[in-house]
Amino acid sequence: MTHKVSRKIDVRELARVEGEGALHVRVRGGVVHEARLDIYEPPRFFEAFLRGRGYTEPPDITARICGICPVAYQMSSCQALEAACGVTVEGAIADLRRLLYCAEWIESHTLHIYLLHAPDFLGYDSVVALAKDAPELVQRGLKLKQVGNELLELIGGRAIHPVNIRLGGFYRAPTRREFRPVVERLHWALEAAVETVRLVSGFVFPDYEHDHEYVALSSPGTYAIERGRLRSTGGLDIAPAQFEEHIGEEHVAHSTALHARIKERGRYLVGPQARYTLNGQWLSPVARQAADEAGLGETCRNPFRSIIVRAVETVYAVEEALRLLADYQPPDPPYVEVPPRAGVGHGITEAPRGSLFHRYELDADGIIQSARIVPPTSQSQPSIEDDLRGLVETHLDLPDDELTLRCEQAIRNYDPCISCATHFLHLEVDRG
Amino acid sequence: MALPKLAVWKFASCDGCQLSLLDCEDELLAVAGQVEIAHFLEASRERVPGPYDVSLVEGSITTRDDAHRIQKVRALSRTLVTIGACATSGGVQALRNVADVDEYRSIVYPHPEYVATLDRSTPIAQHVRVDHELRGCPINRVQLLELLAALLHGGRPPRTTASVCTECKLRDNVCVVVAHGTPCLGPVTAAGCGALCPSYHRGCYGCFGPVAAANTAAVAESLRECGMSEADVTRVFRTFNADAPAFRKEAELHDAQSQP
Incomplete structure (x- = not known):
């Protein structure tokens, strides 16, 4: 049965991803005719209802696009709106933002590594099933994730949709004393994160490499998270304000999605592997x-090994958090004033899943005239589908159930955030 | 004895409320020992067929398919709990309810005709019977654990009729309105967050939705005294619980007054 010429793989409800997606692969005559990641998550129209809202509102409103990476939305929107108003945030406030972002990387990466991705490599359906056989391993993952959440809660007020973020900075800066307990936990977390790298680098990885152009923020001298220029392995090197000149969205025939592409060259990939390779x-x-x-070497081109890169980035986020906390002084005042003015502003930051672009156009009173948001998953989607195709072509000898699992893994390799992507993708209600 | 079966369902939402369950790091494995996690796509490939003892429902109804799907979920569920602002009031996506959806579609999508969506985002309770609800954008995970514990052990789920103001008093917060003239929705917003925003020196923005018998008119006056324009007042009521009746009505009043 494994060598039949016509095959069809349908996974109608992808599990262990954020949001609702499906995958469809059609093989005819031993050739992959179609490999699709479908988004059927309903649209929520954020870009539309941001029109007419006040310029101070997007950090709170766009956080609601994604419960997994709200800080990324808050940081990209702040950067874009501050740029529109001609304000730059530096010094201790900028450091506190980076610290908050590190917390989200720790939480989101650990969630993906232990709860969503590792069960694939260890042969379990879920982390709960895995915990029955390996409780200590799962406990470590949960505790590491919790350290990220504690830091998020301390700075942001809560881990999901933090309340303490405003244009220009924060409503209140936590004191050094408040941070003391979490510093101790971060020292433990550094060990745990290094152990995590050892654990996941021992997994068995399918033999598969891709050649996607890698795109990430880059800021020489530091591992870019919340600011930088957008660079790529193909020679792209642009400021956030040039994003729309170089990256377009294309409507592909018979596809349900708008795909982001570099105008001169085509599909590309954002996320941990791109960041690692460039920075x-x-x-x-x-x-x-x-x-x-x-x-890991200089680059990592096997998407299954992205779990190692995520683990390395978790080590980095913990280490960077400790560095930022070592000489932390609460910024006073905790924000700079951002008076409104007419203009357009752009922002890009590195969400756990990759570069997240925001653009806002304001009138003189700061009322939003138009907004555009391009989340990481819709940028990577053409490359993810390319992987799906490549993977099926090279593994046609596998029986259906194994090939299906392999395809699901190929999607999970990218930690796609479908809740994010959906507001920007066409949806096809085709569950039949 | 078979463990009670727990299912988690997602409709239009950000995933944040179901993530709250995975954010119970200290309790997750204990909960998993007390229930059979029978359907929870974000966490597991395994899908155990219904019926389910407890269904947690995240998200609002915004498509015809989802309007059918929630009926199936209801039929399979002994107890159905809505979690979060989307499920309990339609969520931030209910901002479409006061706008022209066709225009929205054409702003976001180049081919609006492909986008299957309803004109309104509606809470789950407008479609099926709901046994319990947890408010918040997002929910408070402690409230989630308390509710699950009560359902599993046959106790009465905790209910509060208090407002955010009560929680501020419990935390010994200085009132941000009185002390700093900061606009705050605390008096009309349901308790549950622990008065987070005032604890961070900002006014409450109502993400837990209206408290019972909310005096929104008095709060609107206070917002105006704190310097908000009619348009600002309209927007602050029209955010994450825009279609909750008390907030919707107050927003409509100020929207009318802010029109030239």
Whole structure:
């Protein structure tokens, strides 16, 4: 049965991803005719109802696009709106933002590594099933994730949809004393994160490499998270304000999705592997050593090994949080004033899943005239589908159930956030 | 004895409320020992067929398919609990309810005709019977655990009729309105968050939705005294619980007054 020429793989409800998606693969005559990641999550129209809202509102409103990476939405929107108003946020406030972002990386990456992705490599349906056989391993993952959440809660008020973020900075800066308990937990987390790299680098990975153009923020001297220029392995090097000149969205025939593409070249990939490849030289010492010991090298082109890169980035986020906390002084005042003015502003930051672009156009009173948001998953989607196709072509000898699992894994490799992507993708209600 | 079966369902939402369950790091495995997690796509590939003892429902109804799906979920569920602002009031996507959806479609999508969506985003209770609800954008995970514990052990789920103001008093917060003239929805917003925003020196923005018998008119006056325009007042009531009746009505009044 494994060598039949016509095959069809349908997974109608993808599990262990954020949001609602499906995948469809059609093979005819031993050739892959179609490989699709479908988004059937209902649209929520954020870009439309942002029109007419006040310029101080997007950090709270766009956070609601994604419960997994609200900080990314808050940071990209702040950057874009501050740019529109001609304000730059520097110093201790900018450091506190980076610290908050590190917390989200720790939480989101650990969620994906332990709860969503690792069960694939260890042969379980869920983390709960895995916990029955390996309770200590799962406990470590949960505790590491919790450290990220504690830091998010301390700075943001809560981990999901933090309340303490405003244009220009924060409503209130936590004191050094408030941070003291979490610093101790971060020291433990650094060990746990290094152990995590050791754990996941020992997994068995399918033999598969892709050649996608990698795109990420880059800021020489540091591992870029909340600011930088957008660079790529194909020579792209642009400021956030140039994003729309270089990256377009294309409507592909018979596809349900608008796909982001570099206008000159086509599909590309954002996310941990892109960041690691472009910025790996600026990892912190412990993270760099963990990457070397895991055998990562200068680049990582096997999407299944993205779990190692995510683990290395978790080490980095913990180490960077400790560095930022070592000489933390609460910014006073905790924000700079951002008076409104007419203009357009752009922002890009590195969500856990990759570059997240926001653009806002304001009138003189700060009322939003138009908004555009391009989330990481819709940027990577053409490349994810390309992987799906490549993977099926090279694994046609597998029986259906194994090939299906392999395809599901191929999607989970990218930690896609379908809740995010859906507001920007056409949906096809085709569950038949 | 078979464990009670727990299912988690998603409709139009951000995933944040169901993530709250995975954010119970200290309790997750204990909960998993007390129930059979029978359907929870965000966490597991395994799908155990219904019926289910407890269904947690996240998200609002915005498509015809979802309007059918919630009927099936109801039929399969002994107890149905709505979690979060989307499920209990239609969520932030209910902002379409006061707008022209065709225009929305054409703003976001180049081919609006492909986008199957209803004109309104509606809470679950407008479609099926709901046994319990948890408010919030997002929900408070402690409230989620308390509710699950009560349902599993046959107790009465905790209910509160208090407002955010009560929680501020419990935390010994200085009132941000009185002390700083900061606009705040605390008096008309349901308790549950622990008065988070005032604890961070900002006014409550109502993400837990209206408290019972909310005096929104008095709060609107206070917002105006704190310097908000009619348009600002309209927007603050028209955010994450825009279609909750008390907030919707107050917003409509100020919307009318802010029109030239």
